[in-house]
Amino acid sequence: MAKTVCKLLGLVFVLVGIVGFAKPDLLGAHLGMAHNVVHLVSGAIALYFGFAGSAGGARAFCVLFGLVYLALGICGFVLGHEGTTMMAGMTSMPADPKLWKVLPGTLELGRMDHIIHVALGVVFLIGGVFGKSQS
Secondary structure, three states: OHHHHHHHHHHHHHHHHHHHHHOOOHHHOOOOHHHHHHHHHHHHHHHHHHHOOOHHHHHHHHHHHHHHHHHHHHHHHHHOEEEOOOOOOOOOOOOEEEEEEEEOOOEEEOHHHHHHHHHHHHHHHHHHHHOOOOO
8 A cells, every 4th residue: 555655646746846837826835946846856755665665665655754744734734824925926826824934935835735735644644554564
């Protein structure tokens, strides 16, 4: 299961990373250049574990990334507050009730980003915890 999660989410990350350059407000998220690069790198690593890595490596990756993304989403809800983005090309986005300016003008995460990060964290954790040790 972990290798399948890595393959599927790796592909999603790469696609979102690419599409995010053309549509930075995809699904209401804040997909600036830094965010897209993180998605591309994360996707490449996930694809490696999904296709070439061991089952144990894929499980460990899923658990680690699951914890990171879950924490990122929760931190966003806790640290975010009402605000508007300062990122170039996205200044027309409406105010966000939970905007977290991690790096103002470079990496900003809004409510939809937090929701997506929590969901990704849960899926990665499920893949890692319920994945088989050997495949």
